[in-house]
Amino acid sequence: QSVLTQPPSVSGAPGQRVTISCIGSSSNIGAGFAVHWYQHFPETAPKLLIYGNTNRPSGVPDRFSGSKSGASASLVITGLQAEDEADYYCQSYDMNLSGAKVFGGGTKLTV
Amino acid sequence: EVQLLQSGGGLVQPGGSLKLSCAASGFTFDSYAMSWVRQAPGKGLEWVSIIINSGSDTYYADSVKGRFTISRDNSKNTLYLQMNSLRAEDTAVYYCAKESHLYGDPLDYWGQGTLVTVSS
Numbered sequence: 001q002s003v004l005t006q007p008p009s010v011s012g013a014p015g016q017r018v019t020i021s022c023i024g025s026s027s028n029i030g031a032g033f034a035v036h037w038y039q040h041f042p043e044t045a046p047k048l049l050i051y052g053n054t055n056r057p058s059g060v061p062d063r064f065s066g067s068k069s070g071a072s073a074s075l076v077i078t079g080l081q082a083e084d085e086a087d088y089y090c091q092s093y094d095m096n097l098s099g100a101k102v103f104g105g106g107t108k109l110t111v
Numbered sequence: 112e113v114q115l116l117q118s119g120g121g122l123v124q125p126g127g128s129l130k131l132s133c134a135a136s137g138f139t140f141d142s143y144a145m146s147w148v149r150q151a152p153g154k155g156l157e158w159v160s161i162i163i164n165s166g167s168d169t170y171y172a173d174s175v176k177g178r179f180t181i182s183r184d185n186s187k188n189t190l191y192l193q194m195n196s197l198r199a200e201d202t203a204v205y206y207c208a209k210e211s212h213l214y215g216d217p218l219d220y221w222g223q224g225t226l227v228t229v230s231s
């Protein structure tokens with residue numbers, strides 16, 4: 001059971017928009033800790049996609065956007081492309097787990 | 112170019128030990144905290160441990176506390192994870208990752224991963 005809750009899977013057709021939710025609690029996202037999102041293809045290293053709730057690292061297309069409200073966060077992908085098919089993870093900190101980064105359970109995106 | 116090159120994975124019996132290494136290049140290693148993150152077969156990412164840039168502070172997930180030790184040698188730009196009393200549930204791909212100075216301290220670069228299999 002992950003500290004941050006994500007839907008196991010989402011799907012969308014090419015060109016469509018999808019939203020992946022990340023639900024936390026008052027000890028992590030709700031406490032004001034930043035949320036980050038990672039994209040992970042099998043057999044490869046995860047890639048930072050969104051940091052600090054809403055920011056894109058250099059090189060990440062603006063089709064990817066993040067938001068945060070209260071104890072939850074969302075990743076929105078617009079203009080879906082076949083190459084977006086991957087696993088997506090949210091990550092934050094939890095004040096009840098000393099020093100601990102916490103990940104969501106991951107969401108498999110099918111395009 | 113930032114590179115994190117991992118080594119040291121393999122097959123080990125339950126109760127055994129293994130030491131993972133992560134050789135860093137392309138950035139000022141002693142300026143950044145480093146983490147280990149793992150992914151068990153068919154499961155999601157699980158944070159394992161973090162060590163601050165100087166090496167003086169370390170933190171662990173409850174699942175590995177008392178069995179795993181994270182360390183670093185800043186003179187060799189290398190991160191380590193000593194894993195003792197290994198259990199079947201420690202079987203996973205282990206990634207080292209660099210913590211960024213960006214807002215919220217995300218993990219901005221990751222190693223290629225190394226498979227640890229605990230089995231008799």
